Amino acid sequence: MSRAQENSAGRDPLPAAAVGLETQHAVAQFLYRQAEILDDRLWDDWLALFTPDGHYWMPAAPEQLVGEGQPNIFYEDHYLMRVRIGRVNHPNAWSQYPPNRTGHVVSNVVVEAADPASGDLVVRSKFLVAEYRNDEQRVFAGKYRHQLKKGPDGYLIQLQRVDIVNVEGPFDYVLQYWI
Amino acid sequence: MPGGNGFNVDALVEPDRVHRACYVDDEIFEREIRRIFHRSWIYVGHETQVPKTGDYATTVIGRQPVIMVRHADRSIHVLYNRCPHRGAKLCSQRAGNVGAAFTCSYHSWQFKLDGKVRHIPIQNGYENTRFSLDSPDAHMKPVARLEVYRGFVFASLSAAGPGLQDWLGAAIAGIDDMCDRAPEGEVEVVPTCFRMMQKSNWKIFLENQLDAVHPSITHSSTGLAAQKVEQEMRAETGKPPPLSYHYISAFAMELDKWGALDVVGYPNGHCVLQGYMGLRPTDPDTLEYEAAMRQNYSPARTEEILDVNIHHLLVYPCLSIQSPLQQLRAVRPIAKDRTLTEIWHFRLKGAPEPIYRRALDYFYLVNSPSTMINADDLFNFRKCQEGLESEGGDWVSFHRNAGQDRVEGGITTTNIGFSEAPMRNQFAAWRNYMAAEPAA
Numbered sequence: 092m093s094r095a096q097e098n099s100a101g102r103d104p105l106p107a108a109a110v111g112l113e114t115q116h117a118v119a120q121f122l123y124r125q126a127e128i129l130d131d132r133l134w135d136d137w138l139a140l141f142t143p144d145g146h147y148w149m150p151a152a153p154e155q156l157v158g159e160g161q162p163n164i165f166y167e168d169h170y171l172m173r174v175r176i177g178r179v180n181h182p183n184a185w186s187q188y189p190p191n192r193t194g195h196v197v198s199n200v201v202v203e204a205a206d207p208a209s210g211d212l213v214v215r216s217k218f219l220v221a222e223y224r225n226d227e228q229r230v231f232a233g234k235y236r237h238q239l240k241k242g243p244d245g246y247l248i249q250l251q252r253v254d255i256v257n258v259e260g261p262f263d264y265v266l267q268y269w270i
Numbered sequence: 271m272p273g274g275n276g277f278n279v280d281a282l283v284e285p286d287r288v289h290r291a292c293y294v295d296d297e298i299f300e301r302e303i304r305r306i307f308h309r310s311w312i313y314v315g316h317e318t319q320v321p322k323t324g325d326y327a328t329t330v331i332g333r334q335p336v337i338m339v340r341h342a343d344r345s346i347h348v349l350y351n352r353c354p355h356r357g358a359k360l361c362s363q364r365a366g367n368v369g370a371a372f373t374c375s376y377h378s379w380q381f382k383l384d385g386k387v388r389h390i391p392i393q394n395g396y397e398n399t400r401f402s403l404d405s406p407d408a409h410m411k412p413v414a415r416l417e418v419y420r421g422f423v424f425a426s427l428s429a430a431g432p433g434l435q436d437w438l439g440a441a442i443a444g445i446d447d448m449c450d451r452a453p454e455g456e457v458e459v460v461p462t463c464f465r466m467m468q469k470s471n472w473k474i475f476l477e478n479q480l481d482a483v484h485p486s487i488t489h490s491s492t493g494l495a496a497q498k499v500e501q502e503m504r505a506e507t508g509k510p511p512p513l514s515y516h517y518i519s520a521f522a523m524e525l526d527k528w529g530a531l532d533v534v535g536y537p538n539g540h541c542v543l544q545g546y547m548g549l550r551p552t553d554p555d556t557l558e559y560e561a562a563m564r565q566n567y568s569p570a571r572t573e574e575i576l577d578v579n580i581h582h583l584l585v586y587p588c589l590s591i592q593s594p595l596q597q598l599r600a601v602r603p604i605a606k607d608r609t610l611t612e613i614w615h616f617r618l619k620g621a622p623e624p625i626y627r628r629a630l631d632y633f634y635l636v637n638s639p640s641t642m643i644n645a646d647d648l649f650n651f652r653k654c655q656e657g658l659e660s661e662g663g664d665w666v667s668f669h670r671n672a673g674q675d676r677v678e679g680g681i682t683t684t685n686i687g688f689s690e691a692p693m694r695n696q697f698a699a700w701r702n703y704m705a706a707e708p709a710a
Contacts, residue, residue, distance in 0.1 A: 149640070151462045160623070162462035162615070162633060165640045170499055170511075174518070177495025178642050184491040186649035259364075261465035261610060263648050265639040 108205040110212075118214050118239070119200045121246045126195035126218070129269060134176040137269075138169060142240055142247045147172065147269055149253040164265055165253070175268055187267065191224035197235070210241030211249075220270055231270055232256050277301060279705045283697050286672035287665045290658045292700075293471040299606035306587050306703045307332030309428040310538075311437050313589045313600050314338050316614070317346050317421045318459045319365065324383060327365045329612065330602050331427055336413065337361050338423055339368070341383040346418055348425045349385045350411040360410070364463075372410070385410030420449045421456060440681065441540035444583025447593035450575045453562040453620030457596060460630075464613040464638055470651035471658075472587070472603040473696070475611065478647060479582050479590045480543045480692035482528040485521045488650055492642040493522025513551065514631035518643065531581075531687035537680045539586025539699025541692040545579040545594060555624035562620060584692070586699050596629040597637060607655050613637045668693045 128136045141147070148158040149165035158166040167175065178184050199217040206212075213236065220231040233255035239246040253270055277298070282289045291298055312331045319327045320340040327338045328351055335351040337360065351359045353374040360372045360381070371388045372381040380389040387408045402408065413425040417434035422445055424434050435442060449457055468475055478484060486493070496519035500511040532544040550556065563572045583591040590599045596616040603609050615633040617626050636643045658666070671689035675682045684691045 151464070151638075160627065160630070162460060162464075162630065162638070164638055166634065170503055173502070174492070174495045174499045174515075175642060177498055178492045181491035181495055183494075184646070185488065186645045261467040262639040263467050263469065264641055264645045267640075267642070267645050 105201075106203050108202045108212075110202045110205050114205065114212070115200070115202060118202060118212060118246065121239070122197045122200060122214070122216055122235070122237070125248075126197045130193050130195055132179075132190075132268075134180070138172060138176070140248050141169065141172075141251075142249050143169065145169070145248045145250065147248075147251050147253070149255065149258075149265075149270070151258065153254055153258060164255075164258070165269065167269075172269075179268055184267075189225060191222050191266070193223075193266075194221045195219070203236075212239045212241070212246070213237070214239060218270070222266065231265075233270075277704075279701050283701045285694065286669045287667055288697055290664055290666060293473065293655065293658045293666070294606060296606055298704075299471075299603070301704060303332045303603065306700070307603065308334070309426065309431060310587060310703065311415075311417070311424040311426050311431075311434050313585065313598075314348055314423045314425050315600075316457075316459045316616070317418060317423055318457075319461065320346070322367065324367045324369045325365075326361055326368055328361050328363070329600070331413070331425060332603075334427060335359060336425065337372075339383050342370075345384075346416070346423055347384050348413045348416050348423065350413070352410070353379055353381075354387070354407055354409060354411075355379045355390075365461075381410050385412055420445060437538055438540065438585065439536050439538065441536045441538075441542065441583060441585060443578070444542060444580055444585075444591050444593050447575075447578045447580050447583075448591065448596055448616065450578075451563075451594065451596075451621075452618035453559075453566045454618075455566070456619045457616035458619055460615050460617060460633075464633075466611045466613065466639070466644065466648070467604075468609040468611065468648055468651050469607060470609060470648075470655040471606055472601050472609040473700075474651045474654050475601060475609055476584055476586065476590065476696060477693045478651070479584050480533055480541050482531050482533070482543065482687035483525070484647075484650070486523060486525050486528060488646045489518075489521035489643055491646070492518050493520070495642075497522055512631070513628060514635060517632050518635050521643065529687045530685070532683070532685050533687060533689060533692050535675075535682035535691055535695030537699075539584075539696045541582075541584045541586070541695055542580055543582040543687075543692070545581040550576060555622060558622050559625045562622065566620065584696075586696055592632075595632045597633055599637070607659075668697070 125140055128140065146158060147165055147167050149163060150158065151162045151164055155161055179187055196219045197216050201215045202212055203215050204213040216235045218233060218235055222229045222231065233253060236252040237248055238250040240249050255270065282292055308331070314329060314331070314336065315327050315338050320338060323340055323342045325340045329336060337349050337351045339347050339349065341347055351361055353360050353376065355374065355377055358374055358376045360374055361368070371383070378391045379387070382388045387403055413427055414429040415426040417424050419434055431437070449455055496515050500515050500519055503511045534542045560572065560576065563575065567575065580593050583593060585591065588601050592598070596618060598614055600612040601609060602612065615629050635641065668690040671684060671686050671691060672694065675684050675689065675691045682691055682695055
């Protein structure tokens with residue numbers, strides 16, 4: 092469906108909420124912090140970004156609407172993320188010798204929806220990730236969509252959707268942790 | 271190549287060791303494509319990938335790009351992906367629907383779903399030429415042989431050779447195991463294919479599938495991390511962890527238990543590794559599923575089906591099947607040091623949704639591109655390939671328990687899970703395929 096058709100159906104495919112500069116700034120800072128946490132492999136800080144029932148989700152196809160009960164590239168709650176962290180930190184995680192290094196750039200931050208009562212947000216953004224390991228560099232590009240809960244200490248991720256542009260491509264693997 | 275010029279299979283494959291050239295020599299790889307992948311039965315796909323008329327899926331058989339397509343009469347056809355006019359590929363996507371006919375994007379030649387030419391836009395100009403619509407050259411070429419077994423589509427590019435069921439022999443039990451576990455006796459593909467590119471020879475992947483020594487070593491980090499979280503989950507929630515955690519924590523099972531598994535080698539290189547995960551719990555979901563099974567099968571037959579205990583069936587040279595978890599990996603060799611696997615999973619028709627979720631969890635944890643399991647396998651495969659390229663030694667050792675296998679009626683059994691019998695069995699088939707050039 093084209094943009095025009097979407098609009099004639101009364102739905103904006105790229106909704107944006109009118110939010111103040113302060114909110115825009117705060118959410119951008121939150122996304123930058125998440126990117127730094129990944130690049131620096133600060134796993135306790137990573138887990139603390141999510142609500143207790145939060146999920147990190149990378150669908151296996153762009154048209155997927157839910158993660159539950161579907162094939163996914165990533166679909167992880169706290170417990171599965173803890174397994175992954177435990178593995179990456181384990182001395183026998185052979186394919187982490189040498190470990191990979193990443194550099195994340197997050198940009199194009201658009202607040203899609205804002206709940207005036209709770210302060211909860213839905214935020215779209217774009218990312219570029221360069222990964223280096225074993226003399227090889229790979230690049231991943233795509234978009235994030237964060238559903239954020241506003242708490243007393245700032246935002247927490249209820250659901251982070253990650254769509255990579257090469258979603259159906261062959262991989263040796265994507266990343267051994269999150270993009 | 272050892273022995274200088276020419277191909278000498280005796281110099282490459284001995285009963286208990288093989289020469290590294292089998293993995294690193296370009297000419298041997300080309301010969302494998304001709305002698306093995308262009309002659310043996312190769313798994314193309316599952317017919318539920320193409321449910322509607324005109325639905326197609328593309329893949330490769332050896333070096334040959336092929337299309338699996340559904341005809342209006344419900345039959346399946348497997349055709350070379352090539353327009354007979356100027357040779358352009360007719361389907362450029364991995365899957366789709368062509369409607370009533372294939373149409374070439376270059377000059378609009380059209381072909382029916384069985385590959386027969388349907389329409390050529392400019393028909394004049396062929397008078398007094400050698401081109402004729404009656405000639406086989408006017409049509410898309412079908413594969414030499416095609417057989418469908420319980421929905422699994424296999425093709426052979428060679429007109430000669432045993433039929434599919436003869437070729438599979440007793441190894442067919444692995445395909446039956448997957449389908450029989452469905453209350454309706456059939457499986458249906460889930461249309462998400464994960465593709466993994468391995469930077470290693472195709473045989474290294476197949477050898478690993480029945481290698482019961484590696485899991486507790488290669489996958490210890492993930493197995494132990496999962497065990498720790500299982501304990502934490504029990505403490506934090508007071509509930510047992512989901513079965514999916516067991517899939518990965520079982521990789522850290524003690525080495526002795528792996529050693530107690532049965533491995534069986536069949537003719538033509540097929541092999542089976544016995545199951546170890548104990549996938550018959552007594553939770554309500556499983557009991558509901560077993561009740562559904564008993565409605566469609568007799569209680570005795572249901573027990574017989576659920577008692578089958580297979581972890582991996584290896585269909586040499588093209589397929590690794592995990593029947594109790596309804597997944598398979600199709601092997602597509604690209605180069606001596608590059609192998610693509612196409613990974614699929616299936617639904618058991620008539621089974622309750624939670625039973626599908628178990629297959630899905632395994633597909634995610636082991637076979638998805640975020641896998642915490644195969645990441646370490648692929649790392650090892652690549653290191654094997656790089657090491658085998660070196661001149662630090664000529665031989666790959668498959669000595670463990672050599673000469674101690676029980677062979678009866680062409681079937682090799684051993685109850686030593688650590689035996690390298692599966693690798694020896696695969697190379698016995700390799701020898702047969704590779705020994706002589708095919709008749710022209």
